Amino acid sequence: xxxxxxxxxxxxxxxxxxxxxxxxxxxxxxxxxxxxxxxxxxxxxxxxxxxxxxxxxxxxxxxxxxxxxxxxxxxxxxxxxxxxxxxxxxxxxxxxxxxxxxxxxxxxxxxxxxxxxxxxxxxxxxxxxxxxxxxxxxxxxxxxxxxxxxxxxxxxxxxxxxxxxxxxxxxxxxxxxxxxxxxxxxxxxxxxxxxxxxxxxxxxxxxxxxxxxxxxxxxxxxxxxxxxxxxxxxxxxxxxxxxxxxxxxxxxxxxxxxxxxxxxxxxxxxxxxxxxxxxxx
Numbered sequence: 001x002x003x004x005x006x007x008x009x010x011x012x013x014x015x016x017x018x019x020x021x022x023x024x025x026x027x028x029x030x031x032x033x034x035x036x037x038x039x040x041x042x043x044x045x046x047x048x049x050x051x052x053x054x055x056x057x058x059x060x061x062x063x064x065x066x067x068x069x070x071x072x073x074x075x076x077x078x079x080x081x082x083x084x085x086x087x088x089x090x091x092x093x094x095x096x097x098x099x100x101x102x103x104x105x106x107x108x109x110x111x112x113x114x115x116x117x118x119x120x121x122x123x124x125x126x127x128x129x130x131x132x133x134x135x136x137x138x139x140x141x142x143x144x145x146x147x148x149x150x151x152x153x154x155x156x157x158x159x160x161x162x163x164x165x166x167x168x169x170x171x172x173x174x175x176x177x178x179x180x181x182x183x184x185x186x187x188x189x190x191x192x193x194x195x196x197x198x199x200x201x202x203x204x205x206x207x208x209x210x211x212x213x214x215x216x217x218x219x220x221x222x223x224x225x226x227x228x229x230x231x232x233x234x235x236x237x238x239x240x241x242x243x244x245x246x247x248x249x250x251x252x253x254x255x256x257x258x259x260x261x262x263x264x265x266x267x268x269x270x271x272x273x274x275x276x277x278x279x280x281x
Contacts, residue, residue, distance in 0.1 A: 004109035004122055007051075008069055010061040011132045012036065015098040015141060017057035024094050025057075031097055032059060035083045043067070043075035051110075053118045058132075062108055062120065069105070069161045074168040076101060076151055077191065084148035097148070100137050104128035104154035127181075128154060131188050134179040140190050147192070152177070155187040162189065 014028055036059060040050060049067050053060040063072065080101070088096050106124020113119055131137060131152055141150040153162055153174070163171045174189040 001109050001111040001121070004107040006065050006106065007108045008063040008065075008067055008072065009102070009104040009106060009108065009125060009128045010063065010072070011058065011102040011104075011128055012061070013055075013058035013100045013132055015100065020094060027095055028097050029054075029056075031087055032099075035080060035087070035099075036061060038083055039075050039080045040072075042079040043071040045072070051120070053120060060120065060125075069103070069157060070166045070169060073103065073153075073157075073161065076103065077168070081147070081149055088148060098141060099149040100132055100141055101149055101151045102128050102132045102137070102154070103151065103157055104131070105156050105160070106154075127186060130181045131179055131186060134181070134186075134188075136177045136179050136188070137190065140193055144193070150193075151191045152188045153191075155189075158189045 012032065014032060017025060017028065020028065036052075040061075045063060045067050049064045051060075051062040080099070084097060084099065091097070104124065104127070106122060106128070108120055108122040108125050111119045111121050131154060137150060137152050140152075141147075144150060158171075158174065162169055162174055165171050174191050175193060177188050177190050179186040179188050
């Protein structure tokens with residue numbers, strides 16, 4: 001076995017590959033290789049800087065350490081979705097292709113065996129495959145019916161690249177996910193989807209939200225408003241006491257609202273009926 005070296009690990013898997021017939025599977029495999037070719041060309045990756053291994057329904061791609069992960073990320077976030085869209089726009093329903101993608105990094109060794117192909121091994125590679133096969137990533141793709149791929153990055157890639165916000169890489173668009181595996185829990189960050197419950201380290205604070213505007217109460221209609229002192233009874237009864245208007249003025253005495261009121265005769269005042277000299281007529 002050769003000495004392990006640090007590699008950028010790119011894994012891709014075709015959704016629902018085994019449900020297709022042999023002819024469609026062959027078309028999808030060719031299409032996947034074409035998509036990866038053009039994605040890596042857009043990232044500036046040379047043929048001598050990559051190692052590929054066919055996994056039937058997917059690909060293992062190992063990139064040398066002098067390949068910028070930021071360039072690969074930008075290409076995965078822009079070029080890859082566009083290529084998948086172009087394919088699916090023209091392909092039949094049975095030949096539609098959607099991808100789960102993982103970008104990781106770590107130590108990988110090559111252990112080729114006589115008469116066989118492949119032979120890459122390493123703990124970091126195994127962890128990347130666990131992210132690729134996780135329920136979290138499968139469910140993320142299944143829930144995005146209007147998208148053709150979903151990308152997850154491992155903790156080393158997030159901490160070393162994504163959270164710093166390099167050109168074309170927006171950390172606020174990655175949400176954290178704890179991926180349960182048979183020997184523990186792996187930390188990953190999935191691009192897109194719902195807003196994270198907790199803001200990832202290094203991500204900018206979200207813009208403050210404005211409180212909803214309260215409805216303005218309607219203005220009270222203009223007009224007279226009366227204050228009645230006493231106990232008013234309407235419909236044929238008497239309103240007793242003084243009444244004051246809003247704009248001033250006062251009505252003294254009883255107010256009759258409908259009907260009639262009979263009041264007892266009032267005794268004459270002492271000065272009523274007298275002549276100018278004070279005598280009674």
